[in-house]
Structures are given as structure tokens and as C-alpha cells.
Amino acid sequence: xxxxxxxxxxxxxxxxxxxxxxxxxxxxxxxxxxxxxxxxxxxxxxxxxxxxxxxxxxxxxxxxxxxxxxxxxxxxxxxxxxxxxxxxxxxxxxxxxxxxxxxxxxxxxxxxxxxxxxxxxxxxxxxxxxxxxxxxxxxxxxxxxxxxxxxxxxxxxxxxxxxxxxxxxxxxxxxxxxxxxxxxxxxxxxxxxxxxxxxxxxxxxxxxxxxxxxxxxxxx
Amino acid sequence: xxxxxxxxxxxxxxxxxxxxxxxxxxxxxxxxxxxxxxxxxxxxxxxxxxxxxxxxxxxxxxxxxxxxxxxxxxxxxxxxxxxxx
Numbered sequence: 172x173x174x175x176x177x178x179x180x181x182x183x184x185x186x187x188x189x190x191x192x193x194x195x196x197x198x199x200x201x202x203x204x205x206x207x208x209x210x211x212x213x214x215x216x217x218x219x220x221x222x223x224x225x226x227x228x229x230x231x232x233x234x235x236x237x238x239x240x241x242x243x244x245x246x247x248x249x250x251x252x253x254x255x256x257x258x259x260x261x262x263x264x265x266x267x268x269x270x271x272x273x274x275x276x277x278x279x280x281x282x283x284x285x286x287x288x289x290x291x292x293x294x295x296x297x298x299x300x301x302x303x304x305x306x307x308x309x310x311x312x313x314x315x316x317x318x319x320x321x322x323x324x325x326x327x328x329x330x331x332x333x334x335x336x337x338x339x340x341x342x343x344x345x346x347x348x349x350x351x352x353x354x355x356x357x358x359x360x361x362x363x364x365x366x367x368x369x370x371x372x373x374x375x376x377x378x379x380x381x382x383x384x385x386x387x388x389x390x391x
Numbered sequence: 392x393x394x395x396x397x398x399x400x401x402x403x404x405x406x407x408x409x410x411x412x413x414x415x416x417x418x419x420x421x422x423x424x425x426x427x428x429x430x431x432x433x434x435x436x437x438x439x440x441x442x443x444x445x446x447x448x449x450x451x452x453x454x455x456x457x458x459x460x461x462x463x464x465x466x467x468x469x470x471x472x473x474x475x476x
Binding site: 236264321 | 406407408409410411414459460462464465
């Protein structure tokens, strides 16, 4: 199984994702430059963290029009597994593949720290290895990670089991403590924490490695 | 073809917290301006658009504002259009 990693001008976690998937898990990856159209032979796609196109206007607002994302949208709509990490999550909301928006952290600080998360996997294919309510620790690193959606829409997401990752102690003011969301079908996951930065016991633990390994085994 | 000047005003929806606006409001107090009850930060975007007529310009600017310049999930926008001389 080969995993595509989208690279926008301004992406900065693309190599970390490759290191995690290839170096730690032995899965082949292919970088997908933002102007590419060919997703042939890929079994999953990751939108990595960073500052796509400088994040001018709003985070992810310009990336949404990247040529490669036309193909990623089709891939997701056919049920292909898509993972958006941090800026990748912001891009998925701007594209409309996930609802809501990510806004400036409540206290304005850029937050860079390990966070405890509660997993509610529901039907999310990326998190099938976890039990309901299991706790994991992943690092966050963002200035604009405060999830925002109207209260009635949040309630609908909760009822449908799409709020799959929650902060145990909300660091940024996200409504509903939302740290990660999946689409209704369960194949698209967006999350602010960085699983690729928790793949080595020496730097940030291995909960991210477990998450990625379990998901890729499930999709293979 | 005529050019239309537009000014698109983007503001956070009232239900969305504006921590940058709150920080600025606090600074207003430190400046000695104590009466500021509300301060919300938005964006003003100026656009010159070439279009055959006003109706076309309006339609294009609506599309631009709603799909790119603002994110309706968190922002409202309003539009002022003037035809250039």
C-alpha cells in the first residue's frame, strides 16, 4: 500500500509524515506536488501540517483551489482514506469535506505541547483500533486550532458520532472540546494534533505511531 | 470594458469569539480610552474588476466574496460597488 502526501508551497510537516510512514512503519509514500493530478496507485492520502500558500486570507483558503485537491476530493468521495493533520484539517474544512472552521486560539498563543485526547472512534476508519473513550497523548502545534461551528450543527455531529477526538483539557477554546472530526462515511479524518510527531519514544511518545500503524493495517 | 471598484467588508459572525479584538479592546483601556464596549476585527478587501456590465460585475463579486474572500461558516460579508470613471 502506498500513501500520497500532498505538498503545498508552505507545507512543513510533509517530511515528518514521510519519516513516520516510511521510516517508522515501512510504508511506501509518494509526495504529491500541489499542481499534480495523478493519484494513481495510491491507497490513502495525507494532507500534512504547515502554512499552505502562506495561509494568506485564512488558513487553507487558498490551498482549497490547488489542482491536486480536485483529485483528492474525488478520491475521498469514492471512499478513499484521507487524513488531514493540522493545516491539513484546516484545508479539509475550507474544501467542505469536513464541516466547521478552525479559528484563532482563544488565548491568542501559539500552542506547542502534548495534549491528552479522548478517542470516540464511532465508524471512523482511521481510528478503528481504539475502544470508546480510550485516552492517547499527541502533541499540538497551532495558532489557529479553535474549532468553530454553530451549536445545532455541533449537536448533529455529536449525534452522528463524527466528533472522534476530544481534548481532555481544552487548550484552545474549541467548541465541544473538538480536536478531530470525521465525515459521515468515516473515511476522512481531520485533526489538529500531530500523530507523525509521536512516533519515537525519544521525542513525544509513540501514540501517533500506533494510530497510523493501526489505520494503515485496516486500510491495506 | 468598464472596471468596477468594489470594497468587500468581511466580519466575524457575532457568535464567533474574536480574541484578537478582545486583546485590542484591552489595549484601548491602557491607552486611556475606557468607553470601548465592543471591538471586532474584520477585513476590508478592495477589488477592481473588469466586467461588461454592472449585473455581471455584481454576480462575479458575490461569488468571489462568498466562496473565497469570506468563509460563511465563521464570517459575514458585505459589498459596495462603484463603477470607475
